[in-house]
Amino acid sequence: MYKIVRKESLNPxxxxxxxxxxxxxxxxxxxxxxxLRTSEDGERIPLTVAGYNREKGTVTIIYQIVGGTxxxxxxxxxxxxxxxxxxxxxxxTHVEGLKKVAVVGGGVGxxxxxxxxxxxxxxxxxxxxxxxxxxxxxxxxxxxxxEASTKMTIMTDDGSYGEKGVVTMPLKAAIEAGENYDxxxxxxxxxxxxxxxxxxxxxxxxxxxxxxxxxxxxTGMCGGCRLTVGGKTKFACVDGPEFDGFEVDFDEAMSRxxxxxxxxxxxxxxxxxxxxxxx
Amino acid sequence: xxxxxKVKNPMPCQDPKVRxxxxxxxxxxxxxxxxxxxxxxxxxxxNPFCMAGCPVHIHIPEFIALVAEGKFEEAYQVIHKSSALPxxxxxxxxxxxxxxxxxxxxxxxxxxxxxxxxxxVADYHNEHSTAKPEVPASNGHKVAVVGSGPAxxxxxxxxxxxxxEVTIFEALHTAGGVLVYGIPEFxxxxxxVRKEIExxxxxxxxxxxxxxxxxxxxxxxxxxxxxxxxxxxxxxxxLPKFMGIPGENLKxxxxxxxILTRSNLMKAYLPDCxxxxxxSKNVAIVGGxxxxxxxxxxxxxxxxxNVYIVYRRGMEELPARKEEVExxxxxxxxxxxxxNPVEILGDxxxxxxxMKVIKMELGEPDASGRRxxxxxxxxxxxxxxxxxxxxxGTNPNPLIKSTxxxxxxxxxxxxxxxxxxxxxxxxxxxxxGDAVTGAATVILAMGAGKTAAAxxxxxxxxxxx
Numbered sequence: 201m202y203k204i205v206r207k208e209s210l211n212p213x214x215x216x217x218x219x220x221x222x223x224x225x226x227x228x229x230x231x232x233x234x235x236l237r238t239s240e241d242g243e244r245i246p247l248t249v250a251g252y253n254r255e256k257g258t259v260t261i262i263y264q265i266v267g268g269t270x271x272x273x274x275x276x277x278x279x280x281x282x283x284x285x286x287x288x289x290x291x292x293t294h295v296e297g298l299k300k301v302a303v304v305g306g307g308v309g310x311x312x313x314x315x316x317x318x319x320x321x322x323x324x325x326x327x328x329x330x331x332x333x334x335x336x337x338x339x340x341x342x343x344x345x346x347e348a349s350t351k352m353t354i355m356t357d358d359g360s361y362g363e364k365g366v367v368t369m370p371l372k373a374a375i376e377a378g379e380n381y382d383x384x385x386x387x388x389x390x391x392x393x394x395x396x397x398x399x400x401x402x403x404x405x406x407x408x409x410x411x412x413x414x415x416x417x418x419t420g421m422c423g424g425c426r427l428t429v430g431g432k433t434k435f436a437c438v439d440g441p442e443f444d445g446f447e448v449d450f451d452e453a454m455s456r457x458x459x460x461x462x463x464x465x466x467x468x469x470x471x472x473x474x475x476x477x478x479x
Numbered sequence: 480x481x482x483x484x485k486v487k488n489p490m491p492c493q494d495p496k497v498r499x500x501x502x503x504x505x506x507x508x509x510x511x512x513x514x515x516x517x518x519x520x521x522x523x524x525x526n527p528f529c530m531a532g533c534p535v536h537i538h539i540p541e542f543i544a545l546v547a548e549g550k551f552e553e554a555y556q557v558i559h560k561s562s563a564l565p566x567x568x569x570x571x572x573x574x575x576x577x578x579x580x581x582x583x584x585x586x587x588x589x590x591x592x593x594x595x596x597x598x599x600v601a602d603y604h605n606e607h608s609t610a611k612p613e614v615p616a617s618n619g620h621k622v623a624v625v626g627s628g629p630a631x632x633x634x635x636x637x638x639x640x641x642x643x644e645v646t647i648f649e650a651l652h653t654a655g656g657v658l659v660y661g662i663p664e665f666x667x668x669x670x671x672v673r674k675e676i677e678x679x680x681x682x683x684x685x686x687x688x689x690x691x692x693x694x695x696x697x698x699x700x701x702x703x704x705x706x707x708x709x710x711x712x713x714x715x716x717x718l719p720k721f722m723g724i725p726g727e728n729l730k731x732x733x734x735x736x737x738i739l740t741r742s743n744l745m746k747a748y749l750p751d752c753x754x755x756x757x758x759s760k761n762v763a764i765v766g767g768x769x770x771x772x773x774x775x776x777x778x779x780x781x782x783x784x785n786v787y788i789v790y791r792r793g794m795e796e797l798p799a800r801k802e803e804v805e806x807x808x809x810x811x812x813x814x815x816x817x818x819n820p821v822e823i824l825g826d827x828x829x830x831x832x833x834m835k836v837i838k839m840e841l842g843e844p845d846a847s848g849r850r851x852x853x854x855x856x857x858x859x860x861x862x863x864x865x866x867x868x869x870x871x872g873t874n875p876n877p878l879i880k881s882t883x884x885x886x887x888x889x890x891x892x893x894x895x896x897x898x899x900x901x902x903x904x905x906x907x908x909x910x911x912g913d914a915v916t917g918a919a920t921v922i923l924a925m926g927a928g929k930t931a932a933a934x935x936x937x938x939x940x941x942x943x944x
Contacts, residue, residue, distance in 0.1 A: 223690070223695045223696065224695060226695075227694065227695055227696075237652060241746065241752070241753070242753050243745070243753035243754045244652075244745070244754070268753060269753060283652070284652040284688075284689050285689065286650070286652070286689040286690075286691060286695075287691070287694070287695070288694055288695065289691065289694060416737065416740050416741065416744075416745065416754075417650070417651060417660075417740060419650050419651075419691055419717075419876070419878065420717045420718050420876045420877065420878060421660075421715075421717060421718075421719075421736055421740070421876070422719070422734060422736045422737040422740045423718065423719040423721075423733075423734035423736060423737055424733070424734075424737045426721075426728060427728075428728055433721055433723075433727070433728065435718060438717075438718070438876075438877060438878065449728075452728055452829075455730060455828070455829035456728065456730060456829075458730075459730045459757070460755045463755035464755075467753065467755075
């Protein structure tokens with residue numbers, strides 16, 4: 201069993217959990233993901249690794265409460281055990297040899313971008329972070345990003361914190377001002393990653409994006425997580441989750457991501473009612 | 480006197496109209512009387528061809544003679560000597576191309592219903608036997624088995640019998656591999672698989688789920704850090720194949736593996752399940768193997784009104800087990816043979832709204848000896864479907880290969896092994912099942928698991944000398 205050893209609310213809809221999973225903790229690297237189930241007969245959900253402690257044997261996950269399963273997860277507490285926790289899955293972020301990188305994070309995607317920034321920082325790479333949120337009360341991991349970055353820019357859609365606007369604005373300005381990034385790594389909502397690529401492509405700055413499609417087994421068996429990359433079908437679980445942003449068909453990924461929207465809505469309501477009754 | 484009836488005792492089944500709407504097992508199995516009557520059809524050949532047709536060489540005439548005498552438990556013991564999973568094989572083996580295909584009675588009428596008798600005997604044992612399996616004394620040697628499908632379970636069972644300390648590592652949260660995620664409940668009840676696995680555990684086999692070998696622990700680490708003297712890789716086939724036609728990534732297009740995993744492993748067919756599965760009205764399954772039949776019949780049970788099997792060759796060429804094709808036809812699956820998809824059509828929201836199909840005819844035989852299907856020019860039409868399930872086989876999973884230096888694979892990605900010992904190019908690493916051959920059958924994987932267990936035994940005993 202996989203015990204929850206720490207739980208921290210980062211903002212009203214985003215929570216951090218540290219899970220006892222010694223085997224996964226030994227091997228996990230930034231960019232990889234895990235799959236968990238809260239209970240027997242529960243759904244398998246993939247979450248990207250937000251951190252790990254090899255000595256303590258723990259793995260950190262950060263999730264946004266979006267569906268039935270994350271709602272159930274959020275009702276679990278320190279000392280409770282997850283039924284299943286498997287990983288690390290997928291390929292790790294390529295960080296070797298990079299000297300100067302722009303790390304772009306959007307919303308809860310910042311949780312996944314952070315370990316990448318930290319790893320790069322640790323390796324002596326110059327890290328410029330551009331992190332964006334809808335508003336001030338949704339800002340997460342600001343301090344951690346600051347520590348892992350040479351330069352950091354915070355954006356909010358409504359201007360309630362940092363600068364007003366979207367992350368592509370300062371990114372474009374930085375590139376235009378002559379910052380020669382070896383690479384841009386963008387992690388966040390698909391629409392954000394699509395616009396980051398639209399920003400970097402004219403300047404031909406290599407751009408890596410982290411995809412988070414619908415997935416079941418996560419080991420290359422079901423094919424549910426397939427994407428079109430460079431005109432070819434790729435599987436996010438074994439070929440990714442990170443891909444060359446210039447090659448990803450974002451519109452298709454967005455459409456496929458909505459396959460179960462109705463079901464999810466229903467599952468959310470069901471879980472809501474369940475927890476209301478419990479109270 | 481043998482029973483000279485030319486026809487097999489028919490298998491009792493749920494009514495097709497009823498079973499098309501439930502997930503309960505389709506066939507209900509022989510009664511004791513039927514089993515004895517069918518067993519009496521066996522001629523007890525001195526040189527039994529049926530045994531030569533069995534990949535694990537079950538002593539078929541011997542067990543059938545015991546069934547005829549009503550000694551069912553004794554019959555089970557005969558089968559169990561050669562097969563670790565009789566209740567499974569009696570249900571899913573392609574008997575018509577194996578034991579029964581070789582049966583002398585088949586020359587003049589039906590062959591003996593060997594598969595049905597095997598299943599009867601195994602079910603009888605499961606229902607009546609209370610004997611605990613003997614736990615063999617440990618010989619002190621540790622072996623790791625990667626994957627808990629038919630190859631892994633067989634290999635683990637044989638090694639445990641010989642006294643090895645066996646640990647099975649399974650990537651998913653439930654053990655059983657394709658027996659659990661692939662083959663549907665209505666064809667192989669999961670309780671049977673669980674029982675077989677409990678049997679192995681009772682013999683001392685350890686099962687570690689949620690362990691993706693190659694990711695969480697490498698093969699080298701299993702041997703160097705965890706003290707396993709040999710490793711058997713039975714990780715199965717992997718990535719589902721797609722056709723490469725336009726529209727394949729529309730919403731409503733799935734691999735058969737995905738639909739079956741959602742329904743079987745995740746139990747999405749149950750109304751209160753957390754895992755979603757799409758409810759479709761008109762479903763096309765592309766392909767003609769056992770997996771295609773399973774996907775089609777699952778779609779029907781999930782509530783589809785029209786389910787089509789779209790296959791580019793003819794009815795005769797369908798690679799599925801004959802019984803599955805018959806059951807599918809009885810249930811109302813529509814066979815569009817000599818048809819091949821050329822494009823999947825979508826609506827503005829990106830959902831499937833139809834599939835453009837071209838008619839085929841059979842030409843000259845190809846490399847596989849089957850007549851090559853060729854397109855009939857100008858015969859395209861649109862099949863009205865809102866869901867397409869691709870069941871075209873799989874490509875090997877890259878996980879173990881890419882993390883195990885020194886493990887050679889063939890151009891298709893299958894692990895290369897010695898035919899006699901099942902050892903790979905890497906010392907102490909053995910492999911079998913779909914990981915070696917690409918998608919094949921349960922019984923072939925079991926045969927490979929057996930070969931590997933013998934190979935591992937020899938390898939470790941030689942090393943110990």
